[in-house]
Amino acid sequence: MARKGPGTDGPLQTALLESTSIATTRASEGQKIFSPIAVFLDKHRSQTTSLAPHLLRALTALSDDLALVAQQHFNAYISALKEVQAIKTGFALCPSSLEALLALKAQKETISAFFVNCQIERSF
Known part of the structure; x- marks a missing residue:
């Protein structure tokens, strides 16, 4: 029978493993939610390179703004892990x-x- 390494049974190790598991799940869920947005923005920008410069600048600004908002929401979703554990509603x-x-x-x-x-x- 294999022996466990030092510290694998302790409460700190258990808490770390639990937090890591929850964070991994949360990141995976966030990826499912926000990946389609990133794919759409990347694809749309790559297909519109033939636009007039002023239209391309407007599209780029819009795309950058949407990407920034999506990133903020993704980060908020991932970092909400701490709040989910502490605050239920x-x-x-x-x-x-x-x-x-x-x-x-x-x-x-x-x-x-x-x-x-x-x-x-x-x-x-």
Whole structure:
């Protein structure tokens, strides 16, 4: 019978293995959700190289914006792992700019009054 290496039974090793498993599953799910978007954007951009320069710039800007938003959502989906383990329900507002963040912060009291029994805090 093979012996287990040191530390393979301990609670830290178990927690690490569990977190790794959950993160791998979450990344795989995220890939399934966001891969078609990436494929579509890449394919569309590669098929439109014959456009006039001003149209190509507009398409490139749109594509870059869509890719950035998709990347932000992918990252949020993957990093939500920590929140899923700690918080069972809720939602988050994820401002895309410093100005939007400041506007939300300025309305913190109004948001708190509207959504009773909620915690308003900045995400990291």
